[in-house]
Amino acid sequence: MAGSGTAQLRDPSEAIIRVENVVVEFPAPGGKKVHAVSDVSFDVYPGETLGIVGESGCGKSTTGRAILHLPKPTSGKVFFEGVDLTSLDAEQLRSVRTKLQVIFQDPISSLYPRRTIADLIIEPLAIWNVGTQADRLERARLMLGEVNMDYDSVSWRRPYEFSIGQCQRISIARALMLNPKVIVCDEPVSALDVSVQAQILNLLEDMKRRYGLTLLFISHDLAVVKNVSDRVVVMFLGKLCEVADAETLYAQPSHPYTRALLMASVISSRAMSRAGGQATPDFSGEEEAATEMPSSISPPSGCRYRTRCPRAQAICAVQEPVMRELKRDHYVACHFPLGAPSSAEAADASN
Amino acid sequence: MLAGAKRKSMFSNMGWGFWVAVGICMAWILVAIFANLLPLYSPDKIDFNCLLTYGKFTSAHPLGCDNDGRDILSRVIYGSRVSLIIGFASIAISQVIGGVLGILAGYFRGLLDEILGIISNTFLSFPYLVLALVIVTFLGRSELDIILVIVTLAWPLLFRVVRAATIEYTQREYVLAAQALGSKPSRILRTLLLPDVIPASITYGLVGVALAIVAEGALSFLGQSVPIPTPTWGNMIAAGSQVMQQDKPLLIVPAIAMFSFILPINYIGDRLRSVLDTRQGVL
């Protein structure tokens, strides 16, 4: 499966974020390169939540960082509100950051331990010289209240005095201080217990609604991604596998990898759903041929998923599948997708 | 960390040895500053009586006399002034130079880091004796020149320490978070990196002071340090080593004086460094 192909991109004038053919490579010892992200394209409309899901090493976090230009991608374009970020100089890029914020997986280490919460929260306003000190503290009080924390008991304390869940709330409050348009959420609940995770996910939904945010939600947890996303992108080893809206992806996955992920997740989900009296879709099917993650320094030729794919055939080693539309807003990069014509058949049909 | 817990001050656990060392160093520093107020002979004053009691401890000259008839006690006290000034000044200047360059190299990396690396490595790879001799030959042997010699030798070491610390702290996620908020590099350096880099630099610097004082002694042995009659611990030891048989006090007294300062200050720097390292682990 390849990320090459931009069939999944929609109207550029509508998208608030548009990623085009982004490649991120890192140097590896011995003069080699780690192909962390290899030709990935997708877009996000304002007010949408795009979920990016995949296992470790798939490049989802790296993609998020590339969008944020921390650091900028090796090649490709990232459009934010129609402006190509890769073409901006340092000062221009800096000023874009007020509208493009991020929250991290480990909230405690993203908060400077020597400062008080009040200082940490008003830091964005201090950086951009917004308002007087009194104004800033007022806004801090407001934002902390939004995330259900009491300013008076919290503001003079330091991050290490709080639990992970509370620190994540503080990070969210900080991200909201500058009234951003887009927040990139890089595995924001992966380090949290289930009950705290639920609080934070509900909070993100509330904030999104209240402030008209657009979210890019990166996670390895399928159930979490489904819960928050409108549209979902599945990644494997630096490439895109499938792009679809959340309900369709989970009800009718087309890419074998998507199905494998769902099969692995659903076992736990099923029993829990049964306990709650609900049915789960049945994801029985062929198991993966192997489960080792191939090397990102020398990935498999052709489709990168082929070494694990139960449906792989000769062509998969030779020709990288390109993203194509299966039906409305459902794209897959696979020669033999589930429940759909193979790429050869589709090519014949269109001729 | 438990909610509500407060961190203990770092100084509550340093141990009695640490505070004894601090006391000794403070004592020397005070003595050096207030040497004028002490009832001592002038360090330059040549006293013929002293020459007569050369090599012995007398009530008039409790620590003996040097080979020119000057009182060793007062010379050791006044010598502390020069040695300490050389030690602290040279390291302080090296910290400023090495520190500023180190933090820039460590944060920005890239071409700047490579160039500074080449420059500092060049300084480091120079045989230090040759460098010292060259500087002293062309510029002279005043205290300022000796300080300059030590600075040229010490700044690359402090550059490396600060650069390594900066690289490590820059990888912390709160720096990434600050960049994501649009913070300028100058602000990040100032508010996030300096507060952690400076303590690290200071602790290495204290150890450096000990080394600088010893370096001055080494230069004295080459005859390249501050010339007599200005007393330094180093040049007294050097002179004493020449007349070891006849005038043991001239060798032993300044050696003990130097030792009694550099050992505690070395210990202070080392203890601070180990405490700081474990605290950074907690951070």
Add this chain to the structure above:
Amino acid sequence: MSPKRHVREMDDLDDKPLLQVENLKTYFQTGHGIVKSVDGVSFTLERGRTLGLVGESGSGKTVLSQSIMGLLPPRGVVREGRVQFGDVELSSASVNELRDLWGAQISMIFQDPATALNPVVRIGRQVTESLRYHLAMSKADAKATAVALLRSVGLPEPEQRLRWYPHQFSGGMQQRIVIAVAIACGPKLLLADEPTTGLDVTVSAQILDLINRLQQERYMSVILVTHDLGIVTGRADDVMVMYGGKIVEKAPTPVLFRDMRMPYTEALLRSAPRLANPAHSRLHTIPGSPPNPMEWPHGCRFAARCPYVQPKCVAEEPPLRDADTPQHQYACWFPVGSPEGRRALEENQAKGVPAATGSVV
């Protein structure tokens, strides 16, 4: 002279439980006060059964598993209660006696396989080390056994990879190696502390299947410690839910999911996002945060966050009592599904107590 075996042989145990824990308490003395991580836990475990121990951060589950094994710091720890493993009383065993048990009869695997393996020792040696120490095997025998072990945990090409170092393997493979090391001497009890947290979903599923398979093949008992209720379904015979340093509910797994009584268990189950639910479903949350282990609240420790709370809950701590089905115990005055529980819930909902999203401080 044959080399000494460091193994505590155990008699045939089929007629009694393998592990009996009675009122186990583990307190830590810190500079800020005493942390009562485990505050009176009792349970039994039969041979060949899997017990799931579920709890969130701060519940004491990890301390419990370490305390059972005796893997606690030498100072500053107060441990009360009895832990009976077969015919050995672990709670009063000396370190030497424990060493003959660890690895040989009781093994533990932890969350992060990379830190459990020695990075500078080849994996072959890490596996054979235990075999040679405990079972006094010869080098050749140990090597052959190691190859068989690694094959049985699903490591491809084990003969060649004996000479590899841990960092050359992926996280999932490292965890398999850790498991191989743990079961090498055929322990009767395996403690698995969050073995799949941090591993990918596809890998996690396999690791858990592997543990299940080995457990059946070797008639081993397993305690599976996790914060994820989903993991224990289908893999554990019995489940214990821990909160506030105590067990608040225990039951055979299907019974627990079908018939839970303790409101915390219910809340935990309902707060997980489900694949079956539509996108943007509102998740049930548990308001507030777990109490401070240095100062457990009076009465039921979940009271402050419980939707069924009544004055009695704050006044008196509910004991563990039996439910209708045997082996199902719970600690609650107003349990889920009971008439008094329903009344309590309705009353609270009418009053709007506790707040849906209380202040978190």
